[in-house]
Amino acid sequence: MATDPADIPHGMRRVYRRFERWRSAHTGRLPIPESLWASAAEVAGEHGVFHTAKVLRLEYGKLKRMVQSARPIAKTAAPEFVELVAPHTGGLSECLIELEGPQGKMRIQWKGTTAPDLAGLSRALWERK
Numbered sequence: 001m002a003t004d005p006a007d008i009p010h011g012m013r014r015v016y017r018r019f020e021r022w023r024s025a026h027t028g029r030l031p032i033p034e035s036l037w038a039s040a041a042e043v044a045g046e047h048g049v050f051h052t053a054k055v056l057r058l059e060y061g062k063l064k065r066m067v068q069s070a071r072p073i074a075k076t077a078a079p080e081f082v083e084l085v086a087p088h089t090g091g092l093s094e095c096l097i098e099l100e101g102p103q104g105k106m107r108i109q110w111k112g113t114t115a116p117d118l119a120g121l122s123r124a125l126w127e128r129k
Contacts, residue, residue: 041066
């Protein structure tokens with residue numbers, strides 16, 4: 001099953017040639033070395049899993065798992081509470097606060113209170129127990 005070199009993206013040709021050299025040097029059904037799988041997973045991150053598996057003649061499911069395990073899992077930073085204290089004005093204050101965290105979103109519309117009261121309410125509603 002020869003692949004036309006024109007169908008192989010430029011960034012995938014080096015890995016394609018490595019796979020072809022390995023396949024021509026080995027007869028029978030030997031497992032593909034991890035270093036080749038890692039190279040294929042890296043290329044698949046750029047060119048897509050389906051296209052890479054097709055061009056390199058690899059099992060799509062295994063390549064997909066390799067790509068997913070190679071990607072660093074993004075850690076979301078814990079939400080931080082920032083207390084804003086506005087200068088006191090003579091009249092009643094009005095405030096609208098929107099919070100977003102791992103448990104969802106919360107919107108608070110507050111009239112006629114001070115910032116410390118609002119901060120305490122937000123902590124009470126937002127903290128995990």
